[in-house]
Amino acid sequence: ELKVEQNPLFLSMQEGKNYTIYCNYSTTSDRLYWYRQDPGKSLESLFVLLSNGAVKQEGRLMASLDTKARLSTLHITAAVHDLSATYFCAVDMSYGGATNKLIFGTGTLLAVQP
């Protein structure tokens, strides 16, 4: 059974600081996704990571994937208040398959303080 663990669950950080959110998963997968959710809102896709060593960057966020370690990281550089949200990683449990069935981590609530 595929399990996905995120840590930390809650992260309070100051503007301008750097930090990393970790996503560990328990079985082989070839696709990992990062999403952002603002309070009371839908989920917004941030990154799709498809292969070992994949790195994607958008603004102050950078995501990477190590399939051998079954680990993905979401790195935040010089945080700003607008990045405050809950971040989810999601792992595709249908390895090599087509159905795109996702297992989500429990989420990391990020609060960026001025």
Added chain:
Amino acid sequence: DAGITQSPRHKVTETGTPVTLRCHQTENHRYMYWYRQDPGHGLRLIHYSYGVKDTDKGEVSDGYSVSRSKTEDFLLTLESATSSQTSVYFCAISESWRERNQPQHFGDGTRLSIL
């Protein structure tokens, strides 16, 4: 934004009553999904569909049924609602097998309270 509409957006009902949630898409995507979101659990897959009349179970399917009679509509039914089914329900869509490396796109959610 992906054309996904969930209805109703909010619903309060009583234990034991049937409830149907609707997800409507205008993207002509093959795959549709129902998730529930609860504190401490992230999102959990209830059921999904890979085509008209083709559905399968997810992680937490007990107490739920689904139907898809048209590409654009995916219905989630709680036959006899229980308080444990109080949650926020999200619908998601994704494209065909050839486009399977694209992310799922989510609707705005339905907040369901069962008293």
